[in-house]
Amino acid sequence: MNKFFKKIIDETPRDVQIFVDKYEEITMRIHQLLKLKGLTQKDLAELLGKRPSEISKWLNDGHNLTLKTISKIEAVLDENIINIPQKQSFNLFEEDPILQGNKSFTVFRNIQNKEEEIAFKEFSSRPLLAKIA
Structure with a gap:
């Protein structure tokens, strides 16, 4: 690994690293579900009553998705995004x-x-x- 990137990672607080990992896992799961169901981000926006630009921000810009938002997405897709032990x-x-x-x-x-x-x-x-x- 490049020394510069290693230094950045080493200096990044653990909670930020966890957030980035969880955010990536959640957004990848949503993209996976959309693909499996043959839906687009625009379709998801319509199902949620949101603008497509807002969905794009949620799924691509590091937006801090709330549990309420994730629950709404789970409801309209009828699938779990987060599994709790x-x-x-x-x-x-x-x-x-x-x-x-x-x-x-x-x-x-x-x-x-x-x-x-x-x-x-x-x-x-x-x-x-x-x-x-």
Whole structure:
């Protein structure tokens, strides 16, 4: 990698790097859905009651898309753009020496296919996790 670009990346705050990555993933997903459905940005604008220039700004100019806007796009396209892992909270057992002093923790599980379900079941059958899975 070019030293100049590496320096820029190294000096960019982590939250900005995360924003850029997430923004790119979200806009790529919207473009993917439009293509799969045979729609254009102009079609999306009509479905949302917006001007095509506003949609272009959302998808091409680094616009900070709000969760409300993303939800509206998901609604008109009838597809998920953002997938949130399922959240499950568990109470832990005080007698477990590894977990002593902790009252609970959260396990995030976002299973999208059969292989991941099998892997999760195998992982959760471990003695410590068998109590909570």
